[in-house]
Amino acid sequence: MHELAVAQALVEQVEDVIRQHHAVSASLIRVRIGPLAGVVPELLGSAFPLAAAGSRMEHAVLDLVTAPIKVRCQTCGAETEAAMNRLVCGACGDWHTQVISGDELLLESVELETVPT
Amino acid sequence: MCDTCGCNLTPGNRHLAFKPVAKGATAVSVLKGLLQKNDDQAGHNREHFDRRGILAINLMSSPGSGKTALLEATLTALKDEFTCAVIEGDLETENDAERIRAKGVQAHQIVTGTACHLDAHLVHDALHHMNLDGVDILFIENVGNLVCPASFDLGQHLNVTLLSTTEGDDKPAKYPVMFRAADAMLITKTDLLAVLDDFEPAKAESHLRDLANPAPVMRLSARKDLGMDAWLAWLRNELAAQRARVALGQSRRPAIQPDGQTYHAATA
Ligand SMILES: Nc1nc2c(ncn2[C@@H]2O[C@H](COP(=O)(O)OP(=O)(O)OP(=O)(O)O)[C@@H](O)[C@H]2O)c(=O)[nH]1
Ligand SMILES: [Zn+2]
Numbered sequence: 001m002h003e004l005a006v007a008q009a010l011v012e013q014v015e016d017v018i019r020q021h022h023a024v025s026a027s028l029i030r031v032r033i034g035p036l037a038g039v040v041p042e043l044l045g046s047a048f049p050l051a052a053a054g055s056r057m058e059h060a061v062l063d064l065v066t067a068p069i070k071v072r073c074q075t076c077g078a079e080t081e082a083a084m085n086r087l088v089c090g091a092c093g094d095w096h097t098q099v100i101s102g103d104e105l106l107l108e109s110v111e112l113e114t115v116p117t
Numbered sequence: 118m119c120d121t122c123g124c125n126l127t128p129g130n131r132h133l134a135f136k137p138v139a140k141g142a143t144a145v146s147v148l149k150g151l152l153q154k155n156d157d158q159a160g161h162n163r164e165h166f167d168r169r170g171i172l173a174i175n176l177m178s179s180p181g182s183g184k185t186a187l188l189e190a191t192l193t194a195l196k197d198e199f200t201c202a203v204i205e206g207d208l209e210t211e212n213d214a215e216r217i218r219a220k221g222v223q224a225h226q227i228v229t230g231t232a233c234h235l236d237a238h239l240v241h242d243a244l245h246h247m248n249l250d251g252v253d254i255l256f257i258e259n260v261g262n263l264v265c266p267a268s269f270d271l272g273q274h275l276n277v278t279l280l281s282t283t284e285g286d287d288k289p290a291k292y293p294v295m296f297r298a299a300d301a302m303l304i305t306k307t308d309l310l311a312v313l314d315d316f317e318p319a320k321a322e323s324h325l326r327d328l329a330n331p332a333p334v335m336r337l338s339a340r341k342d343l344g345m346d347a348w349l350a351w352l353r354n355e356l357a358a359q360r361a362r363v364a365l366g367q368s369r370r371p372a373i374q375p376d377g378q379t380y381h382a383a384t385a
């Protein structure tokens with residue numbers, strides 16, 4: 001629903017990176033999304049070209065990496081994978097867990113063209 | 118941490134940065150939350166609240182779950198005890214704000230138009246239209262939507278998520294992002310439980326626990342004045358906790374769990 005807003009935030013951040021590194025353009029943008037971040041990768045993927053139109057990343061490849069959902073159990077200490085609506089410990093079944101992966105929404109890396117092509 | 122260029126370089130990930138990938142190209146590691154700008158603004162909003170000792174609460178739910186009705190009943194119950202103020206997020210109208218003003222309480226309506234959630238910038242604009250002097254509790258009624266509001270920190274201290282008995286007790290399982298973010302879950306319109314045979318409050322609570330969320334669950338009816346005491350006691354308690362934090366120069370972020378973001382940034 002708000003993927004266009006997220007795509008616009010992404011374009012702003014990549015624009016900053018291009019400027020800070022005195023690059024010409026971005027050719028690859030890698031974003032790490034956890035299922036619990038509340039952003040649908042497909043929607044972000046289709047919103048990105050709209051947000052990037054006319055910018056120095058309009059020809060960039062957007063690489064969306066899905067982060068697995070992992071929880072750490074506060075009772076038994078196990079780290080296990082979990083489903084989006086069942087964040088319980090896979091070892092002992094307790095719900096006193098902490099999400100250690102799967103809720104992130106991160107700009108991970110950018111590949112920059114530093115020489116005009 | 119590379120302060121000059123803003124990218125989050127640490128000794129652990131430095132080798133990833135500035136790696137030549139091809140002639141005339143470089144790979145740069147950034148590792149930054151995509152909603153960083155919103156989060157920075159939210160932090161600024163929280164400073165506004167903390168400086169004045171205000172407790173800020175974000176109310177979220179589906180459309181029509183009873184957010185405004187709960188506010189009306191709450192403001193009436195607390196009117197001799199605390200000074201409250203309300204920010205209303207609505208798609209089109211001033212209706213909700215007018216219902217609050219009818220209670221003699223300051224209300225500012227953010228007309229979001231087509232937006233489906235409030236963000237920290239919208240709330241900041243609202244704050245500068247309000248008189249926050251002497252306010253004890255600020256309620257922010259978010260746009261009725263179980264999907265996006267949970268992803269945007271507004272600067273509140275607590276998230277309260279409403280689930281009405283007409284919606285189905287499996288909503289926490291269907292909208293995990295929203296219900297994971299709740300610091301308290303309110304099961305509303307409990308006066309209707311008698312005529313609904315398919316809503317079990319205990320099931321709703323167990324779906325919430327499956328999200329590893331320890332938040333208190335309260336059952337109430339704002340219209341029929343049932344179960345309001347536990348909710349009002351929770352508010353008094355949280356206001357006292359906020360004042361104790363402010364006295365120590367501390368603050369609190371809602372259960373949106375930004376710890377995860379920090380953790381990934383540090384270890385990625
Ligand atoms: N039976 C019953 N109805 C309620 C209760 N609380 C609210 N309602 C009704 O539910 C409807 C929606 O209530 P609102 O308070 O406007 O809901 P809201 O969440 O503010 O709605 P939006 O702002 O549109 O998202 C109204 O018709 C209310 O009268 C309750 O405790 N019991
Ligand atoms: Zn365990």
Ligand SMILES: [Zn+2]
Nearest residue numbers: 184185213258
């Ligand atoms: Zn309302």
Ligand SMILES: [Zn+2]
Nearest residue numbers: 002233234265
């Ligand atoms: Zn939205």
Ligand SMILES: [Zn+2]
Nearest residue numbers: 161162165241
């Ligand atoms: Zn300000």
